[in-house]
Amino acid sequence: xxxxxxxxxxxxxxxxxxxxxxxxxxxxxxxxxxxxxxxxxxxxxxxxxxxxxxxxxxxxxxxxxxxxxxxxxxxxxxxxxxxxxxxxxxxxxxxxxxxxxxxxxxxxxxxxxxxxxxxxxxxxxxxxxxxxxxxxxxxxxxxxxxxxxxxxxxxxxxxxxxxxxxxxxxxxxxxxxxxxxxxxxxxxxxxxxxxxxxxxxxxxxxxxxxxxxxxxxxxxxxxxxxxxxxxxxxxxxxxxxxxxxxxxxxxxxxxxxxxxxxxxxxxxxxxxxxxxxxxxxxxxxxxxxxxxxxxxxxxxxxxxxxxxxxxxxxxxxxxxxxxxxxxxxxxxxxxxxxxxxxxxxxxxxxxxxxxxxxxxxxxxxxxxxxxxxxxxxxxxxxxxxxxxxxxxxxxxxxxxxxxxxxxxxxxxxxxxxxxxxxxxxxxxxxxxxxxxxxxxxxxxxxxxxxxxxxxxxxxxxxxxxxxxxxx
Numbered sequence: 001x002x003x004x005x006x007x008x009x010x011x012x013x014x015x016x017x018x019x020x021x022x023x024x025x026x027x028x029x030x031x032x033x034x035x036x037x038x039x040x041x042x043x044x045x046x047x048x049x050x051x052x053x054x055x056x057x058x059x060x061x062x063x064x065x066x067x068x069x070x071x072x073x074x075x076x077x078x079x080x081x082x083x084x085x086x087x088x089x090x091x092x093x094x095x096x097x098x099x100x101x102x103x104x105x106x107x108x109x110x111x112x113x114x115x116x117x118x119x120x121x122x123x124x125x126x127x128x129x130x131x132x133x134x135x136x137x138x139x140x141x142x143x144x145x146x147x148x149x150x151x152x153x154x155x156x157x158x159x160x161x162x163x164x165x166x167x168x169x170x171x172x173x174x175x176x177x178x179x180x181x182x183x184x185x186x187x188x189x190x191x192x193x194x195x196x197x198x199x200x201x202x203x204x205x206x207x208x209x210x211x212x213x214x215x216x217x218x219x220x221x222x223x224x225x226x227x228x229x230x231x232x233x234x235x236x237x238x239x240x241x242x243x244x245x246x247x248x249x250x251x252x253x254x255x256x257x258x259x260x261x262x263x264x265x266x267x268x269x270x271x272x273x274x275x276x277x278x279x280x281x282x283x284x285x286x287x288x289x290x291x292x293x294x295x296x297x298x299x300x301x302x303x304x305x306x307x308x309x310x311x312x313x314x315x316x317x318x319x320x321x322x323x324x325x326x327x328x329x330x331x332x333x334x335x336x337x338x339x340x341x342x343x344x345x346x347x348x349x350x351x352x353x354x355x356x357x358x359x360x361x362x363x364x365x366x367x368x369x370x371x372x373x374x375x376x377x378x379x380x381x382x383x384x385x386x387x388x389x390x391x392x393x394x395x396x397x398x399x400x401x402x403x404x405x406x407x408x409x410x411x412x413x414x415x416x417x418x419x420x421x422x423x424x425x426x427x428x429x430x431x432x433x434x435x436x437x438x439x440x441x442x443x444x445x446x447x448x449x450x451x452x453x454x455x456x457x458x459x460x461x462x463x464x465x466x467x468x469x470x471x
Contacts, residue, residue, distance in 0.1 A: 036133075039144035043151035044129035050155055051121035056113035057163040061284050061340065062277050064164045068112070070094035071101040071165075081247070087257045090202035091243045097165045113163065120162040120169070127173045127411075128154025134180045136415045138381045139369055140422075149418035157355060157410060160338040168339065171204035172407045175388050178214060183381035187228045190218065194232025198253075201233075202240055205258060206405060209398070210391030214384045221380045266309040267302050268400035271295035271468045273323065273454040274330045275400040276341035287341060288400070289330065290457040290468030294319045302465045309398060326454025327396050331406035332356045333451045339404040356448045359409045362416025363389065364440055385412075 060068050070084025074094060080086065084094045100115035107115075128151035133142045136150065161169050174196045181193035197211045215233075219226040237253035249256040268275070271294045278287040297316040303309045313320035334355045335341055335348035342348075370378065370386060378386070392408040399405065428434045457471035 035144045036142055036147060039147040040129045040133070040151075043148050044125035047125040047128055047151050047155040048118075048121045051124055051159055051162045052114075052118055054117065054159060054163060056117050058113070060113075060116075060165060061279065064166055067093050067167065068097060068101075068116070068165045071097045072104075074098065075101050075105050086243070086255060088255055088261055090205070090255060091240050092199060092202045093167055096167060096170055096203070100165070116165045117163045120165075123169055123173070124154055124158055124162060125151070127169065127176075128152075128158075128414075131173055131176055131180070132411065132415050132418070135176045135385070136419055136422075138180065138183050138379070138385060139366075140419060143422050146418050146422035149421040150414060153358070153414035153418060154411070157334075157358065157414065158407075160334075160336075161404075164339065166339060166404070167203040168404045168407050171200045171207055172411055174200035174203070175207060175210060175408060176411065178211075179381055179384045179388060182214075182218065182384050183379065187225060190222065190225065190228035191232040191235075193218070194229035194234075195236045196232075197229075198233030198236030202237060202254075205254065205261075206395050206399060207391075207408075209394045210388045210408070213387035213391045217380060217383050217387055221383070262306060263304045265399045266306050267304055267465075269398055270298045270303050270309055270312050271323075271465050272400035272463070273326045273457075274333075275402050277339075277402075278460070279337060279340045279342050285460055286462055288459045288461075288463035288468065289455050290459055290463060290471040291319070291323045291326065291454070292457055292469055292471050294323045295465050295468035295471075299465050299469050306398065323454075324397050325450050327401055328393060328406075329356070329447045329449075329451035330454040331396050331401050331403055331451075332359050332409070332447065333455060334403050334410075339402065341403075352451065353444075353448055355410060355413075356451065357444045358417055359406070359413035360444045360447050361420070361440060362413030363409070364443070365416035365419055366412065388412075 057064075059065075066083070066085050066089070070080060070086070070089075071094060072078070073080045073083040075098070080094060086094070097116060097119065100112070100119045103115045104110065104112045129147060132150040132154060133147045136142065136146060158169060178193040178196035178200065181189045181196060183189070193214075197214060200207050201211050215229065218229045222229070234253075240255070241251050241253045244250050244252060244256060247256075268288075271291050273289040273291050276287040276289070278285050294316065297319050298312050303312045313324075332355050333348070333352040335351055336344050338351075366385070366389070370382075373382075375383075388408060389412055392406070395401075396405055428437050457468070459467050459471050463471075
C-alpha cells in the first residue's frame with residue numbers, strides 16, 4: 001500500500017534474530033543453536049524455578065475461585081454454567097486451567113494451589129523469555145541481553161499472579177501474540193493473529209477496545225486479505241456462539257449478560273478511580289477508591305451505559321480529566337499482594353514506584369521509537385502494538401479498573417525497559433540526553449503522585465455514588 005493512501009504502511013521489519021546469526025529454521029527455533037535460543041531456555045528455566053519457590057495460595061478468592069470451580073466442574077462433573085458463572089464469563093475461561101485440574105484429579109484432589117502455580121510459572125516463563133522478546137523484535141533485533149531483561153522483568157513484576165488461577169496474563173499474552181503474528185506477511189499469520197485476538201476477547205472482554213483498534217488497522221492495511229484476521233477471530237469465538245445457542249439464549253459470540261455488565265461498569269467508571277479485592281487475615285472485601293468531585297457531578301443521574309459515560313465525561317470535563325488521569329496512574333500502584341490488595345503501605349509504595357517507573361519508561365521508549373520513525377512508515381505490527389497500548393489506556397477509563405487491568409501497560413513497559421538494557425545503560429552523553437532523562441524522571445514522579453491522589457478516598461464494601469460523593 002502506498003504511503004500516501006494510509007498511515008499504516010507495510011515495511012519489512014527488522015529481523016528478530018541477532019545480526020550475524022544463522023536463520024532460525026524449525027530446528028533452530030526449538031533447539032539451542034544460537035545464543036538467543038540458549039538465553040531463552042535458560043531464562044525460562046530460571047523464571048519457572050524462582051516462581052515455584054513462592055508460597056502457594058491458601059485459598060482462591062473471588063474470580064479465581066470461579067475459574068477454578070469451572071475447571072473442576074468439567075473434570076469431576078457438576079453444573080458448569082453455575083460454577084463458572086458463564087452468563088458473565090467466556091466459555092474459554094473454564095478450560096484455561098485444565099492441565100492443573102487434571103493433575104489435581106489424578107492426585108485425588110490434593111495439591112491444587114501448587115499445580116496452579118506451576119502452570120502459571122510456565123506461562124510467565126513463556127511470556128517473558130519467548131513472547132516478549134519477539135514483541136520487541138517487531139522494532140529491533142533480539143539479543144541474549146534483551147531476552148534476559150524481558151524474562152527477569154516479567155518474573156519479578158508478575159510473580160504475584162502465579163499462585164492464582166486468573167485470566168489476565170493469558171489475555172495479555174494473547175494480545176501480544178496477535179501483534180507479533182501481524183509481523184508476518186502471509187495469510188496464515190493473519191489467521192493466527194485473529195484467533196489470538198478473538199480468544200483474548202473471550203477470556204477478558206475488557207480488551208475489547210485494544211482488539212477493536214487492531215481490527216481496524218488490519219482492515220485498513222490489508223484490505224481484502226484482512227478478512228483472514230476476521231476469520232481467525234470468528235473461529236476463536238465460535239465455541240461461545242455454539243454454547244449460547246445450546247442454551248437457547250442467542251447466537252452472539254459473547255456471554256449473554258455482557259451488555260448488562262458493561263452498563264454496571266459504566267456506572268462505577270463514572271466515579272470510581274480503582275476497585276480492589278482487599279485481603280486481610282480476617283476477611284476478603286471489596287474496596288472502592290472514589291472520586292468525590294465526579295461522584296457529586298453525576299450523583300443525580302449516574303450513567304448506565306457506555307454512551308452515558310461518554311456524555312457524563314463530556315458534561316464535566318474538568319472533573320472527568322482529573323478522574324481519567326487518576327484511573328491510569330492508580331492502576332499502576334501495584335502492591336505486594338497484586339492482583340489483590342493488602343495492608344502493607346510501606347512495601348506497597350516501593351513496589352508502586354517500581355511498577356510506575358517501568359510502565360512510564362517503557363512507554364517513553366516506545367513512543368520515542370514511533371516519533372523517530374514517523375507514523376507513516378510504521379509496519380502493521382508496529383501500529384498494532386501502539387493501538388494495543390492506547391486501547392488499554394481507554395479501557396482503564398471505561399471501567400472501575402483493578403490494578404491488574406494495567407497488565408498490558410506493565411508488559412509493554414518491561415519490553416521498553418528491556419530494549420534500553422539491551423542497548424547498554426549509560427549516562428547521557430550530551431545536554432539533550434540529560435534533558436530527556438530529567439523529563440523522564442519528572443514524568444515518573446508525576447504519574448506516581450497522581451496515582452497517590454486518586455487513592456485518598458477509599459470506601460469499603462459495595463460503594464454507591466452517594467457513598468463516593470461523601471467519601
